[in-house]
Amino acid sequence: MARKVKCPECGTYNDKENTVYHNSKYYCKICYENKQKEAQDYKALIAYICELYQIDVPTGWMLKQIKDYKEQFHYTYRGIKTTLHYFYEIQEGNSVEDSLGIGIVPFVYDEAKKFYIDKKAIKDNLKDCDMQKVQNRKKVIHINRNQDEKNKYKEMALINIEEL
DSSP states (O other): OOOEEEOTTTOOEEEGGGEEEETTEEEEHHHHHHHHHHHHHHHHHHHHHHHHHTOSSOOHHHHHHHHHHHHHSOOOHHHHHHHHHIIIIISOOSOGGGOSSSTTHHHHHHHHHHHHHHHHHHHHHHHHSOHHHHHHTOOOOOOOHHHHHSOHHHHSOOOOGGGO
């Protein structure tokens, strides 16, 4: 019978043969994959911050903010990265030079999350849609400009306030 080891992430006991040994700890396969994905997301976030702020490495203040957002608000590294992308590139918020850190994240995180969820839903709906069928159903609408150009307020009688 194999020795049971405890996964440090989820706390389950698994056979030693069914686990992955990493950094002197035994992880179950699912937790190890999640740990690897989280590490990749962290590296991508750091690279994006360096690119966005045009610096070689993030400042200590930025790293502290990332850690605080992860622990206090339970934000993901990928969520922080997409929030920064949403605020600075899509929404075109304040310029990067005006900010000292990534303090905008808690204020824009939910808005950015909703934006990307809506964007994904639209993309999924467009997969099911047949674009040729939609283009064939186009209708041409003609507007008679002569009626629209008249200003109805010019034709109204002026009211003398003194007579009232």
